[in-house]
Amino acid sequence: MKTQSKYLEEIKRLLADYLLEIEKSDLKPLSAQVYQVQSKNFVRWINGEFTPGEVKKAKKMQRENPDKTV
Numbered sequence: 001m002k003t004q005s006k007y008l009e010e011i012k013r014l015l016a017d018y019l020l021e022i023e024k025s026d027l028k029p030l031s032a033q034v035y036q037v038q039s040k041n042f043v044r045w046i047n048g049e050f051t052p053g054e055v056k057k058a059k060k061m062q063r064e065n066p067d068k069t070v
Contacts, residue, residue: 008047022035
C-alpha cells in the first residue's frame with residue numbers, strides 16, 4: 001500500500017507524538033517496545049515499505065531451500 005505524501009506527513013507527526021506518549025507511560029519495557037514496533041510497522045506498511053509476515057516467510061523459505069539466498 002502507498003499513501004499520499006500529504007497524509008503520510010501528518011501520520012508521521014502523529015506517530016512521533018504517540019511514541020513520546022509511550023515513553024512517558026508506565027508501561028514495562030517489553031510492552032512499550034511492542035507498542036512502538038507495531039505502530040512503526042503500520043506506518044511503514046501504509047508507505048509501501050513493509051509487508052506483514054515477510055521476515056517469517058523469508059526465514060521459512062531459507063530453511064526449506066538452504067542453498068538459495070533470499
